[in-house]
Amino acid sequence: MTGPETRPEQAPPRATSPVPDLLARVGRGDQEAFSRLYDHIAAPLYGVVLRVVRDPSQAEEVLQEVLLEIWRLAPRYEAGRGSAMAWMTTIAHRRAVDRVRSEQASSERDVAAGHRAMAGQDYDVVIETVAGKLERERVRRCLDTLTELQRQVVTMSYYGGYSYPEVASLLTTPLGTVKTRMRDGLIRLRDCLGVEA
Amino acid sequence: MNENVHTLSGAYALDALPPDELRAFERHMTQCPDCEREVRSLRETAARLAASVQQAPPPSLKGRVLSEVGRTRQASPIVAAAPDRRAGPRGRLTASRVTAAVLALAAVLTGVLFLRAQDQLDAERVTGERIAAVLAAPDTRRVSARVGEATATAIYSPRKASAVLVTAGMRELPASQDYQLWLIGADEIRSAGLMPEEPAPVLATSIRAGDRLGITIEPRGGSRQPTTRPLAVLPLPSS
Ligand SMILES: [Zn+2]
Numbered sequence: 296m297t298g299p300e301t302r303p304e305q306a307p308p309r310a311t312s313p314v315p316d317l318l319a320r321v322g323r324g325d326q327e328a329f330s331r332l333y334d335h336i337a338a339p340l341y342g343v344v345l346r347v348v349r350d351p352s353q354a355e356e357v358l359q360e361v362l363l364e365i366w367r368l369a370p371r372y373e374a375g376r377g378s379a380m381a382w383m384t385t386i387a388h389r390r391a392v393d394r395v396r397s398e399q400a401s402s403e404r405d406v407a408a409g410h411r412a413m414a415g416q417d418y419d420v421v422i423e424t425v426a427g428k429l430e431r432e433r434v435r436r437c438l439d440t441l442t443e444l445q446r447q448v449v450t451m452s453y454y455g456g457y458s459y460p461e462v463a464s465l466l467t468t469p470l471g472t473v474k475t476r477m478r479d480g481l482i483r484l485r486d487c488l489g490v491e492a
Numbered sequence: 493m494n495e496n497v498h499t500l501s502g503a504y505a506l507d508a509l510p511p512d513e514l515r516a517f518e519r520h521m522t523q524c525p526d527c528e529r530e531v532r533s534l535r536e537t538a539a540r541l542a543a544s545v546q547q548a549p550p551p552s553l554k555g556r557v558l559s560e561v562g563r564t565r566q567a568s569p570i571v572a573a574a575p576d577r578r579a580g581p582r583g584r585l586t587a588s589r590v591t592a593a594v595l596a597l598a599a600v601l602t603g604v605l606f607l608r609a610q611d612q613l614d615a616e617r618v619t620g621e622r623i624a625a626v627l628a629a630p631d632t633r634r635v636s637a638r639v640g641e642a643t644a645t646a647i648y649s650p651r652k653a654s655a656v657l658v659t660a661g662m663r664e665l666p667a668s669q670d671y672q673l674w675l676i677g678a679d680e681i682r683s684a685g686l687m688p689e690e691p692a693p694v695l696a697t698s699i700r701a702g703d704r705l706g707i708t709i710e711p712r713g714g715s716r717q718p719t720t721r722p723l724a725v726l727p728l729p730s731s
Contacts, residue, residue: 322566322569324566326558326561326562329558329561330554330558333554333557333558337548337549337553337554338546338547338548338549339542339543339546340542341546341547341548341549342542342543342545342546342547343541343542343545343546345547346545354549355549355553358549358553359553359556359557359560362557362561363557363560363561363564366561366564366566367564367566367567368566368567370566370567370568370569371567371569376532377532377535377536378536378539380539380543381532381535381536381538381539384535384538384539384542384543385507385538385539387542388507388538388542389507392507427543427544427545427546427547430540430543430544430546431544431545433540433544434540434541434543434544435544449506449541452503452506452507452508453506453507453508453538453541453542454541454545456507457508458503458508458509458510459503459508459509459510460510462508471496473503474499474500474502474503475499475502476502477502477503477508478499478500478501478503478534480502481502481505481506481534481537481538482502482534484537484540484541485533485534485536485537488537488540490533490536490537490540491533491536
């Protein structure tokens with residue numbers, strides 16, 4: 296699994312990303328900076344929102360709300376509390392999850408959808424950006440280091456938007472096991488990706 | 493809070509907790525630096541899961557978002573309490589505990605609060621902005637007191653006639669009871685509202701010179717006048 300490239304699973308150096316600086320400027324009301332920030336964040340945020348809500352027109356609607364929320368709350372972002380990208384991604388993911396959970400009469404979200412959301416089976420979406428392709432390869436490589444159950448619970452909840460009790464029932468696995476696997480799976484993924492926080 | 497609550501960090505970072513456990517864990521995090529730190533790193537990890545499925549949205553979105561941005565007012569920044577720190581006569585908190593209380597407050601305001609559902613957010617935002625205005629006032633002073641094992645810290649601005657109360661470690665009450673705050677003046681006692689079930693800063697307004705801030709346990713929904721002995725009384729020194 297270790298390719299000839301040196302440490303391919305390392306994150307791209309954060310220092311070179313203009314995102315933190317742009318978010319700081321947005322926090323001071325700079326609309327021009329927001330326009331540039333948009334170009335960096337729209338694709339990663341849209342990708343994850345689309346994963347969770349599944350319907351492109353709803354995903355676009357959710358993304359629009361998320362971007363305005365980022366604009367509004369940017370003055371309150373504190374760099375000490377996590378990276379700019381993680382902060383914005385959290386807003387997007389939480390909003391997408393709220394959307395599907397409020398909609399679900401749980402009938403719409405059947406077992407089949409849950410299984411589709413698992414890694415590997417629903418992974419062949421079109422990746423349009425080079426950065427996305429590299430990141431996808433890194434993350435996929437690290438997901439491969441997880442146990443089957445760890446990978447299932449992490450991807451079902453994150454990409455599928457399922458709560459851990461829902462994941463437990465979809466996988467007929469005890470609640471306690473699911474929440475433990477979510478934690479140790481994410482920790483293993485974190486260590487494989489070399490995430491610093 | 494049982495020991496297993498720490499294991500919820502993974503589900504929390506994946507936004508996979510049902511509402512009741514979400515609240516319990518957020519409450520836990522304000523008092524568990526290990527969990528807070530772990531969640532931060534797991535959130536970074538989850539962000540990588542998002543980046544790995546990136547896909548460009550329809551190009552028409554950008555214009556719409558930018559024009560809305562032009563019409564949308566930004567939230568005011570949260571400002572930490574002024575460095576001027578004068579413990580009142582009954583203040584017993586050390587500097588680091590005061591800092592911890594303010595950090596817990598900041599966590600509630602900046603971390604947890606902003607991740608809630610929109611309507612909840614709107615209500616909380618209004619309070620959050622008023623609280624931020626008190627914290628940012630140039631004349632704030634802090635007073636702390638112990639409430640059993642817990643601590644209560646009031647950040648008071650005479651100029652704004654308002655105080656923000658932050659508590660840490662308060663015992664959970666049965667469903668039939670609430671903590672109620674009181675402004676205790678020389679010749680009358682006024683209710684300053686109920687404390688929320690989750691540990692969140694509470695804003696007390698219309699404070700008059702000489703008032704003290706008291707906390708009692710009352711029947712659910714509160715009382716018109718205190719019916720139990722105060723757990724703590726904090727002086728609010730105007731000078
Ligand atoms: Zn903990």
